[in-house]
Amino acid sequence: MKSRELNPKFYEATRAGQAVQHYINTIHGSPFRLYVVTQVHKATAEDMGELGMKYILEFSVKDIVAESSEGRCSAEVLYPRGETQQQPQVQCSCDGLPRLNTLDKEQAFYQQYSDNSNAVTADYIPDSYGNMEPDMIPFWHLGWLAASFIMLNESNENTRYNMAQVSKLNQLKNAEDQLNFEYEILLHDMVSQEIIRWKLLITWSPEKSVKVVKSELLPRCRCNSNPDTLNVTSSPPN
Known part of the structure; x- marks a missing residue:
């Protein structure tokens, strides 16, 4: 496996952060709770060979409906390789996710x-x-x-x-x-x-x-x- 550090502001890191944002909303969102990834702080890419490319992120997220304070999270995003489109596999740890009662x-x-x-x-x-x-x-x-x-x-x-x-x-x-x-x-x-x-x-x-x-x-x-x-x-x- 080949690993490399990414500039967290560059496309590869922010694109993976966008996929994590979609994932968080499918799990925790509601008509009165909507999350965005506000900043990627650290990002690493690992070439997993036939499995695909994995991105390891540390980032901030906030609920923009409630205008909550930011929480810190980490995630792994694997984009599978193959001839057909496959959904990225996301594993996310968000103990700091803002969860106001709605x-x-x-x-x-x-x-x-x-x-x-x-x-x-x-x-x-x-x-x-x-x-x-x-x-x-x-x-x-x-x-x-x-x-x-x-x-x-x-x-x-x-x-x-x-x-x-x-x-x-x-x-x-x-x-x-x-x-x-x-x-x-x-x-x-x-x-x-x-x-x-x-x-x-x-x-x-x-x-x-x-x-x-x-x-x-x-x-x-x-x-x-x-x-x-x-x-x-x-x-x-x-």
């Missing part, structure tokens, strides 16, 4: 939309200028969390995904104490500068968190998909 907000959100007479539909969250209505912010976060599953699954050493926009949102009939939604999301691949569309069927409840039940890669389109006109930063708009 259960009351989650329960209130669940109760508000558990009656299908209040079913929500929306387009373009946020709009092309980064604006959204306050009551749409939890749905933006929920779409981001669902997108984290896709961004993690599709990540490799030649990609770096950010959530760009929820282009469509429809609440479906609730079932088995779960809120059910159909999302169409736009992802920005920072490497290729492509905007990629996915349709996701997701479920959510405070007890079971976010689950992606079905995902479909949609054909590319030119409508409202220019990265120059979308908010594609790694922080939610105000």
